Amino acid sequence: MKKTAKDMVSEAKSKIENLAPEQVAEEMENGAILVDIRDQPEITQSGRIPGSVHVPRGMLEFRADTTSPYHDESLDPDSRVILTCASGGRSALAVVALQEMGYTNVAHLDGGFNTWSEEGRPVEQA
Template identity: 75%
Template sequence: MHKTSKDMVTEAKGKIQNLDPAQVAAEQEDGAMLVDLRDEPEIRENGRIPGAVHIPRGMLEFRADPTSPYHDESLNPEQRVILHCASGGRSALGAVTLQEMGYTNVAHLDGGFKGWMEQGQPVENG
């Protein structure tokens, strides 16, 4: 039997730390790196979380890998990294991927940007 994308996200959420918007805001204040995995049009249309670094989901593995020519120097396997997307699916899958790549302190924003906005957290124009 094949897995659905929903199955994969549910499985991923069981392997990672799922944070609510208030927890993410507090961790961001304490220096955690927040990574926005959404595509550029989503950010332009809906805005962004202040201070979040944009790395599209399709580039995450390449930006996170220190041996890749596309490596983002701001990503460090030792630091606290919190991923988010629109609703939490891509970020859950991405967090599992980072763990598999050796990142030891990864989490994701459960409910994503949508949940962030619903909780009245700050948003800036995209």
């Protein structure tokens, strides 16, 4: 049977840790890295969560792979990594990908940047 993108996101969310904005804020205060996987035009248009690191979704696996020449030092398989996108779909799928790569302490911001900003949490312009 064929799966839709909605099916895949729902399945991913059932297998991963889904965090509310207040949980993400607390974890960032305790040293977790927040990775924003939205495309640059999205960040330019709506801003970003202060302290987040930008890694476009299309480059995430390459930036996360410690053997890749594109590896981003801020992505460590042994550290707490939280992903965010606009609404939580892409980040849920991306958490599954990182888990497959050996990241064991990874989660995502459920509802994404949209939920964060709707709650009036800090946003900075890119």
